[in-house]
Amino acid sequence: MEAEVLSKPSTLADTVFDQIRTAIVKGELAPGSKVNEPQLSRQYGISRGPLREAIRRLEGCKLVEITPNVGAKVVSLNIEQAIEIYEIRESLEGLACRLAASRATAEDCLKLRQLLANHEKQIESENGRLYYQKEGDLDFHYLIVQLSGNTRLFNFLCGELYHLLRLYRVQTSSGPSRPEQAFKEHHQIVDALENRDEELAEMLMKRHIAGARKTLINQLNQ
Amino acid sequence: MEAEVLSKPSTLADTVFDQIRTAIVKGELAPGSKVNEPQLSRQYGISRGPLREAIRRLEGCKLVEITPNVGAKVVSLNIEQAIEIYEIRESLEGLACRLAASRATAEDCLKLRQLLANHEKQIESENGRLYYQKEGDLDFHYLIVQLSGNTRLFNFLCGELYHLLRLYRVQTSSGPSRPEQAFKEHHQIVDALENRDEELAEMLMKRHIAGARKTLINQLNQ
DNA sequence: CACGCTTATATTGTCAACAATTAAATTGAT
DNA sequence: ATCAATTTAATTGTTGACAATATAAGCGTG
Numbered sequence: 001m002e003a004e005v006l007s008k009p010s011t012l013a014d015t016v017f018d019q020i021r022t023a024i025v026k027g028e029l030a031p032g033s034k035v036n037e038p039q040l041s042r043q044y045g046i047s048r049g050p051l052r053e054a055i056r057r058l059e060g061c062k063l064v065e066i067t068p069n070v071g072a073k074v075v076s077l078n079i080e081q082a083i084e085i086y087e088i089r090e091s092l093e094g095l096a097c098r099l100a101a102s103r104a105t106a107e108d109c110l111k112l113r114q115l116l117a118n119h120e121k122q123i124e125s126e127n128g129r130l131y132y133q134k135e136g137d138l139d140f141h142y143l144i145v146q147l148s149g150n151t152r153l154f155n156f157l158c159g160e161l162y163h164l165l166r167l168y169r170v171q172t173s174s175g176p177s178r179p180e181q182a183f184k185e186h187h188q189i190v191d192a193l194e195n196r197d198e199e200l201a202e203m204l205m206k207r208h209i210a211g212a213r214k215t216l217i218n219q220l221n222q
Numbered sequence: 223m224e225a226e227v228l229s230k231p232s233t234l235a236d237t238v239f240d241q242i243r244t245a246i247v248k249g250e251l252a253p254g255s256k257v258n259e260p261q262l263s264r265q266y267g268i269s270r271g272p273l274r275e276a277i278r279r280l281e282g283c284k285l286v287e288i289t290p291n292v293g294a295k296v297v298s299l300n301i302e303q304a305i306e307i308y309e310i311r312e313s314l315e316g317l318a319c320r321l322a323a324s325r326a327t328a329e330d331c332l333k334l335r336q337l338l339a340n341h342e343k344q345i346e347s348e349n350g351r352l353y354y355q356k357e358g359d360l361d362f363h364y365l366i367v368q369l370s371g372n373t374r375l376f377n378f379l380c381g382e383l384y385h386l387l388r389l390y391r392v393q394t395s396s397g398p399s400r401p402e403q404a405f406k407e408h409h410q411i412v413d414a415l416e417n418r419d420e421e422l423a424e425m426l427m428k429r430h431i432a433g434a435r436k437t438l439i440n441q442l443n444q
Numbered sequence: 445c446a447c448g449c450t451t452a453t454a455t456t457g458t459c460a461a462c463a464a465t466t467a468a469a470t471t472g473a474t
Numbered sequence: 475a476t477c478a479a480t481t482t483a484a485t486t487g488t489t490g491a492c493a494a495t496a497t498a499a500g501c502g503t504g
Contacts (some may be wrong), residue, residue: 011290011457013278038485047459048486049271056235056275060282062374068233069465069486084374092319095309152284152306156378233487260455269489270456291456430500 003205017057024063024074025163027170035064048107061160063167077168079220085164086213090206092157097189097205101150101198108147112190115140116183123179137179138162140186144205147193177215180181182208236273239279246285246296247385249266249392253298285389292346299390301442307386312428314379315363319427321416323372323420324412330369334412338360338405345401359401360384362408366427369415399437404430 020040023029035055055072058064064072077085100108119136140193145157185208192201242262245251257277270364277294280286286294299307322330341358367379407430414423 013457014290036485049458049460052271052487053274053278056278057282060279068236070467071486081374084372085395087317087321088314088375088378091313092310095313098311150306150309152303153310156310235487252470262450271488271490292497293456 011050012152013053013057016044016046016051017054019044020054020058021061021163022061024058024088025166025170027167029074031074031167031171033074035072035074035165037071037122060163075164075167077164079216082168083213083216083220085161085168086209086216089161089165090158090209090213092153092161093145094202094206096145096148096150096157097154098154098198098202099150100144101193101196101201103149104147104193106194109194112140112193113187115143116186116190120183123183128162133142137182138165144189144193178211181211185211233272234255234268235275236278237257238266238268238273239276241266242280243283243285243385245390247278247388249389251296253296253389253393255296257296259293297386297389299386299393301438304390305435305438305442306383307383308431308438311379311383311387312431313433314375314383315367315431316424316428318367318370318372318375318379319415320420320424321372321375321420322366322413322417323423325368325371326415328416331412331416334362334365334415335409337365338408342405345405347423359404360387366411366415400433403433407433 020029037048037051037055041051046050055064055066059066059072063075065075068074098102115136119140122136134140142158142162145154148154185204189201189204189208242251249255259270259273259277264275266273277286277288281288281294285296285297288294337358341362344358364380365386367376370376377394407426411426411430414426
């Protein structure tokens with residue numbers, strides 16, 4: 001009957017998986033660099049057994065690529081691969097937004113508005129600090145996917161695809177462009193959610209993401 | 223300069239990963255059953271090290287669920303989870319079909335027609351053998367996803383989601399219903415691909431999959 | 445007979461050592 | 475000095491043993 005309810009039993013492989021994943025999406029482990037098992041096992045103070053299990057989980061998240069008898073490398077995304085990710089993201093977040101429109105309560109929408117208000121305040125006050133800005137952008141999308149109620153969709157987008165996007169942003173050191181435009185679109189999306197307009201919500205979200213995708217395509221063709 | 227080009231170097235963990243995955247989607251490892259490491263390591267003649275790595279890869283494919291200090295269990299999908307998968311599938315295969323419409327050549331479409339002809343022949347001749355039928359259905363979708371040209375989309379659908387669908391079909395011993403209707407819709411889809419009608423192709427594919435999804439929802443509500 | 449506690453067993457988690465393969469360094473020849 | 479071949483070193487793949495945890499069995503008490 002102790003207050004041990006929150007303590008989640010975790011294995012070494014799981015904790016070091018989290019640590020390495022964070023290191024990758026923060027750019028501390030450079031894209032394309034080799035994942036050296038002896039070095040990392042020393043660094044994290046564990047043996048190679050659980051480390052290798054963690055690496056296999058990272059492979060499942062597509063954050064590293066393993067070549068037999070050679071080792072794992074931190075994934076490095078080129079622009080074509082980023083476009084592929086945005087195509088998938090556009091489709092799935094459109095779905096998520098449509099589902100969210102059919103499920104979101106008034107409190108949910110209020111929470112979204114508050115989130116947007118916080119972001120706007122942060123942008124206005126400290127224009128230079130891009131970090132919170134881009135994380136904030138993902139926060140908004142994160143919450144909408146959560147409201148969709150589709151657990152598997154949530155796990156895929158928030159547990160895999162968003163991490164890859166963070167990696168690409170760090171890699172190209174590109175925050176999300178046109179923040180003021182993005183905020184307008186975000187509010188439009190919440191409007192649609194409040195009105196329970198599923199089709200409009202899906203369309204607005206897809207268009208919102210398509211904007212970022214088209215920016216990438218322009219970079220590619222230029 | 224030997225003819226060793228095709229020989230792919232593979233590790234024990236990778237080969238046993240394939241074997242266990244096949245065993246799971248064939249139903250030889252029952253959904254919900256425990257994954258016993260000592261037993262499997264004896265069965266496949268390997269030690270627990272690479273076996274555990276294989277299990278971690280299966281976790282990445284969502285085919286097993288691992289609880290720390292307890293072990294892995296073969297995933298068992300309830301109908302709600304199956305509906306979640308079909309929602310994702312509908313969205314992503316709609317995308318794949320639209321992309322395929324913009325990329326598919328005449329030869330590609332011919333190949334699709336031949337595939338459908340083979341399936342029809344098989345259905346007519348041996349009506350009872352459901353196995354080829356359902357695998358055939360996935361073959362059609364498999365090819366379209368390949369034609370989309372989006373490698374990541376292909377890997378996710380064909381390397382993860384389809385395996386889960388096979389698992390659910392084995393689990394509920396339900397082949398795809400209404401095969402004659404399905405064939406009509408398949409041909410309509412190829413028509414749209416031939417005409418390079420991206421919007422129609424996407425719409426037809428989404429409707430095609432939505433049919434199966436709605437069947438599930440009816441089962442749930444009844 | 446049921447229930448809780450203790451003991452025993454089995455399974456998972458972790459480690460360190462060895463084998464196999466790859467990458468790096470050295471050597472030697474042209 | 476450059477390149478190839480050989481040797482050396484480092485890294486990956488695999489194994490078996492040990493520790494920690496969880497599951498099952500046995501035991502006693504109410």
